[in-house]
Amino acid sequence: MAQSTTQIFGARRDQAFPTLAEVDIDRMRRFGEASAYAAGEHIIEAGDVAPGLIVVLSGSVDITQDGGLGRRETIVTHGPGSFVGELAQLSARPSLVNAQAAEPVEAFVIASQRLRDLMVQEANLGERIMRALILRRVGLLESATSGPIIIGPQDNADVLRLQGFLARSGQPHRVLDSGSDPCAKTLVERFEVDPHHLPIVLCPNGRLLMNPGEKDLARCIGLLRPIDADTVYDVAIVGAGPAGLAAAVYAASEGLSTIVLDCRAFGGQAGASSRIENYLGFPTGITGMALMARAYNQAQKFGVEMVIPDEAKLLSAASDASGARYLLDVGDGETVRTRSVVIASGARYRRLDIANLARFEGTCVHYWASPIEGRLCADQEVALVGAGNSAGQAAVYLASHARKVALLARGGSLDASMSRYLVERIKAQPNIEVLTGTEIEALDGEEGNLGTVRWRNRASGAETTRPIRHLFLFIGADPNTDWLANCGVALDARGFVRTGSELGSAQMETSRSGVFAIGDVRAGSVKRVAAAVGEGAQVVAALHAYLARADAPQTAGRP
Template sequence: MGSPGPQYPNLDGRRGQMFPALTESQIARVAAFGTEQDFEDGAIVFERGDADVPFYVVLDGQLEIVHPEGTLEHSVTVHDTGQFTGEMPMLFGRSSLVRARAKSHLRALRVEPQRFRSLVQTDPELSEIAMRAFILRRVALLSEGWGDAVVIGSRVSAETLRLQAFLVRNGQPYKYVDLDGDPDVQAMLDQFQVRVEDIPILICRGERVLRHPSEAEVADCLGLNPTIEPTRVFDVVVCGAGPAGLAAAVYAASEGLDVMIVEAASPGGQAGSSSKIENYLGFPTGISGQALAVRALAQAEKFGAGLSVAQGAVSLRSDETPLRIELEGGGAIRARAAVIATGIRYRKLDVPELARFEGVGVYYSATFVEAMRCGAEALVVVGGGNSAGQAATFLARSARHVHMLIRGPDLAESMSRYLIRRIEDTPNITLHRRTRITAVAGSEHLEEVTWCDDAGVETRRPIRHVFSMIGATPNTDWLGGSLALDDNKFVRTGLDLTSEILERERWPLARSPLMFETSQPRVFAVGDVRANSVKRVAAAVGDGSVCVQLIHKVLAE
């Protein structure tokens, strides 16, 4: 039924890391956190859809892991003595995607989720073994599409692309049924009593059917978000799960603070849409923005931070104690301190009819989700920054030709030299200087692009895909005047808050705002959303990590 989502690297050579066997001494350390349990042959140890599943280590016998699909089962692996169960949902508190069954009489060590988190926080060796295995197992499930979701959609549907991107960026495996080419599609439509007009359609666990769902509905259906007690007060609420927000969450949670991250869409921020980041310290071969976000999120949740997706902040009540952050959907969350890390969004090209083709020919991310839609066709990348350079070189691997359009005379002022060299050395990338798009055309999908250079020479091409990366504006509209912003609507912090601004904003304390602290006490801003910040992933991570030391100071006041 259907096909897997985006394909991932072959993991056959890493099965030893995916399914390692613990030594006797390692098992003894695990035993201090758990209890022994026996299961008869054929007994279900845990079921797909179960939440808060314990961590099991096989002591004697065998434990089979399968992925159910209707009346069928796909075998994932069989755990022998010393091997253990689990993958990313064990850290996230989400539902299991697989079923576990005793394949013989089974004796296992059972560790409850909260005790398991204590184990990985205090035993670095076992933490490394488990975390590596969990990440690789999730990648394997993603590659096979072994999840609890089926998407029925179309390649000429912008909403289908939005739904696929949301699932991928939240690490959710899914099967995809294409309305335009899958032979099983009519049977699927009939089985679930849905129509072509309902796409995109999400089917959760073969039971619940969502027609053109919102991201919040998808998150609810798949159980992505934790339940938060209305009376709970967090030490820190981080608004935004880009590199800056995730760094703040990792450092705050690792230092014992009670942390919740609220994200309007998916983890990763703008960096999460990057195909590869090659100048980030410690990754000489580069790392995709999504992989970086997944690892950072796993770190944060290993230390106990919570995450809520598709439920971003819509207002900040800094005049209340504790602070109150109101969320999409009508809920609210309380905190002793807040970190604003809502980042930036790409500006849109000023071209007539452009909005009509967003998601069906015009894109603001360049990941493998979008690349799969482009196939081997020619395409256009607009922009002269690092994001545009990364997109052009990534897409050139599969595209027939990449036309790169920039407004200026060259790339040197806005792009890293290593990317400039790569663009110059890639034969199927053509750089068009002092050039802008003037028109787009098509019916249901983009079909034609016209561009013009500063000499007035106009070019019209039958191109179906445009990637727009032309600078960004801050995501601060939701603040509604509660914090001081600069002329470009970035959040002012620290030394950018003059005495005149503080007087106007009614700063209530005798001390001046700390570095990264905004015009309201206990509210900090980090990363790209902060005025005068360096718009780089490493700088954002630095902001988020340093900010935590300042949070400790204000919480002690």
Template sequence: MLNKLLYALTADDMERVRRFGTPRHWMAGEMLIEAGHPVPGLILMLSGAASVARRDGLGRSEVVAEHCVGHFVGDVGQLSGQHAIVDVAALEPIDGLVIPPDQLRALINSEAELGGRILRTLILRRIAAIEAGAGPMLIGDSHDARLHDLCVFLTRNAHPHSVRDAAADCEARLLIEQLGAAPDDLPLAICPDGTILRSPSDTQLAMALGYLSDLDASQVYDVAIVGAGPAGLAAAVYAASEGLSVLVLDCQAFGGQAGASAKIENYLGFPTGISGQELAGRAFTQANKFGAHIAIPVEVTALHCGKQPYSLDTRGGGSVLSRTVVIASGAIYRRPAIAGLDAFEGRGVYYWASPLEACMCKDAEVALVGGGNSAGQAIVFLAGHATHAHVLIRRDSFEATMSRYLIDRIAGLPNVTVHPHTEVERLEGDATGLASVVLKAPLEGGATRLDVQHLFLFTGADPNTDWLRTCGVELDAHGFVLTGAAVPAGERRRAGDATAVNLMTSVEGVFAVGDARAGSMKRVATAVGEGAAVVAQIHALLANIGADSLGIGARG
């Protein structure tokens, strides 16, 4: 693994890279990169040597590698301008080339074979950093829902970090005392540059780590994509690769609901399956590679489409402008009417089953509510960690709601019990979290409750479309976006003939893809297909109605 991380370019490779970089010299002892600070770009070593050290924000440092001639300094975060997660210091005078993010993307795209080798190494370095727990240190009570939320945010966005439980870790308790942190200050986030955040929001943490830059209110994008799930990322990859300027906005993480899937086994080309996190991570890197600007976490609160260019309001981030908009905002996890639910979200109640939650319920019994494919994938995954999984469904079986391969897989799991015609009435617990799930009716054996500390809810989702009401985009009775022939006749006339394009909404230049679209098939493959297809339909719109009416130059 170390050899792959320290992959060296040949003399010929370095010559091909020269045109993308700017020469720079560092003296012995000088810092090339400082953890927690902005990075000028990828650095190619032409002479000299440098040490690479991980720093934890408390001043403690560990040398993990040395770079020499032909090595390049950086990881995949350099594609999107993230802050450094390691220190790199010159051991002797160094001559090198600094390749800024835009030129790094140009290198990867124009030098396909060489760029592929460099990109693979950068990705492996990020994976190694995640496994090593580099990056910010989170300190708090393991039963604190806010600590869990921050862990989920960083994990879903593939950002390296470590977690210290104040209840079980003496050093963590000592740090809290030394910092004079009150209970309301927890969790703490100690960043690599020494910055200490007290009970930060996702946005505050993202800004401290450098992967949420200020949005440029003066720039007019060709395409603004709201949502970084499979549909949104697919649209970003295809639009950016065709030369359109692309902005992607998401309020939580790339991957959407699919990104939380432990294993997707029916996606074309992956016969042994792939985790939603890995699939989404590859798409995220691919979109960055082609130059899409991805801003996370940024919540879009309103779309104004009275005139061109359209304006999107964001919570706390001002407004951004775009000539076309792709609605890929997906759905929001449905919260069933269960007494006590609010008190235990993030403290025993979860809406997805990732490795983070699986570790928490290792060697324990769990309960899961839901009978769709997402529930099926979670059941199979959790069964490999929990001692027993109780599955609660209102129907008599999975037959009408779940894919056959998942039904057969679940039937063969000895530690899974399916309880048909079963619903949850209320939840009970204490300050440490969930303790019992009380049922509306007794189980076959007469039990009226399940004494479990972990409950997973997969009870469907509602469309995330409230932000569209300021624009007049037509929705169906359930809040899903109407497109193509489903748009009422009068609205089709308002938008012009271009609504014959099946992903066009009732507003010209505004499209919808994925789970937010009425009539879509709620599958990852379908979402990706729609995300790819919408780019061609944007080009078709420009060709049919004339680019000047939208102020867009047709490309690609």
């Protein structure tokens, strides 16, 4: 039986590291290939793609993670009846841990595609395995000692940018403060890095990146893979928010080869919500990140190819004999070939019309409230602008970290735009000050560090200036449709995608046959997570109908 040497799994350790019964192992054998490893053999190295899920029949395998400066920390030792793997094996992405045979090992290996087949064909057994894979990833996230290492000043804008990207992507990582952490100082000296070039990122495969962009970092850790130019997908979904992920899950589970693109991370704006309490089926509430991570993992279980972060730049018609009807240009010479397209690109955060706003974005002006921002604001006074549910959820969350939260709303009351339960909860928080009829006038600070915020009461004209270092903006969003310019997809006056009967099209179909729109980006949609998920499920029926009548239909090969 697997025995964990850490306490991060707590009471769920047995679920994270189950011992399979002989009858379960027999049911799994048909999905795998026999393998053997000599004592001391390195089976998996962090940063390399593992051969698959390894079911141990005899012997034992030590699982370790790199603790920095060459140290390796043991997580667990797998014995007979245990299996080696975590969520990375579900999609054949690089491993986050090392595996070494502690003694001669007999095993069988289930490759990623066959592992997904097992999940579907052996539902009860697949449920136990999936739960274990998820809990192991959660354990790695909580341990914060595996994955890439970000080294730089802790309040540096690029450190926060990279840290935020990895956190939103569900990727374990470490952040070492170059100013105070001895290990960070040693690594900076070892790699002879000029402090002005920080941050640096040390990837699990040993590569060193100098202040990388999100795409470069994602490529280095194997999160973003090259697009197969020869594959023609049944459907390409642009956007990995609630609508896009729901469409991906339903499409892939019904046999459609599916690819999902998103320019930032999975989850969309819902993923940034600190807590969602009115989503059906979660009476105690759930964080947006947790809800969207479940959807993301579920999509991968059904074989959805995730291309994140990668941005759709142009939609055009295909003109070859491959069966593709549309091409999605994502830049860098890469193109997605697909028989249909679902636009689920959502909306982008609206910015304040303040001249020097950009100076403070990334360090002091925030558009979401995650644990990263919560730590930055500990015991400080912060200001938050907005009057919708996202603003209310963020205010309540920040109130548990900050000394005081000033909630600014342009309107005269929160009741018109915020759910009642949030209004009542805000009233019950002694450290939230609600300032209605108020708008931001000016920001002031030096070297990118916010020092004061000035706001004005719209009725009286009275101005107030307070020493505030962090400002949160939840003032709505605009449709993310710039990439659809000149591609023949009709938009309304506000930039939302028009669909359905007003165009003489099928439900959720745009002005272009075979191109559909769902979620917040669609004109007339209800801007709620549940509504977006419903549209994601609903559009799959329209996809099937379209593909059934499409000219010269051709079955797309899976990636």
